[in-house]
Structures are given as structure tokens and as C-alpha cells.
Amino acid sequence: MKKLLTFALLLGLSLSLAACGAAQKSDIAIGQALYKDGKCADAQPYLDSTIQNPEQITDLGLAYYLKGKCAEEAGNLPSAYANYYATKVVACYSVDHDTQINLNTYGRAEFCEQIIPKMLEQMAPKIGAEKVEAIRAKVDKHLEDRYLQQFYKKQ
16 A cells, blocks of 8 residues: 555656656747737747757747847847847748758748848848948857857758
């Protein structure tokens, strides 16, 4: 009887811990929910955390995109441009290295080839050509050094 009670207790504890782990939201999910609620300042730490340690390349792209939206809404066009450009680079990289083609691949391709480039094109004159080139160079170097090789090696 004592063994059965111990087993039941351990099983209940294991199930409780598993349920807690499954209910945990990722940083990107929390950041996205805060952004949707109009709380960009509160979303920033979660987006930054996702950028520092992305689980998937799509999380990285989404975090940069949301940071770009927040920066644009705050009127910080250079920061918005940098984050949108990072989104474009990540989306294009993801499409180029996708091993399974599905509807998400087509969505990322449209983001990469049409949506984000149009946003960048509209923003560039307000920032200035010289500053845009500096932003692009900085973002390209950072992404190549920090992330893209990491995800390329995983595939």
C-alpha cells in the first residue's frame, strides 16, 4: 500500500510539473502579446531576450519585426529601419535555407521580396542614403557574425 501511495504521489507530482512546463509561454509569445496590447515598452525585454537567444529563425525575424514596429510608432526611424532590415535579411535567409516548402515559406518569401523592401524604400529618404548604408552594413555584419551561421549549422 505504501508503494502504491508513493507511486501515485510521484505520478501526480510529475504530471503537475509537466503541466507547468507546457503552460509556459516563450519570450516571443509574451512580447507579441504585449505588442498587440499596445505595450511596446513592456514588450522590449521579451523581444530582446528572443533576439539574444532565438529558438528558431522565425522567432528571430518576428522579434526584429515587432521591434521595428515599436520603433516606427515611437518615431525612431533609424531604429525602425535597422530592425525592419534585419527582418528582411532573416526572412530571406530562412526562405533560402528552408528544407521543407510550405505555405509559411511562401509567406516569408513575400515578406522578404515585397512587403519589407517596400517599407524600407519608403523609409530610406527620411533617413538619408549615407545613414541607410551604415545601418545595412552594421546589421549585415551583426546577423552574419551572431545568428545566420548558427542556424545554417543546425540544418
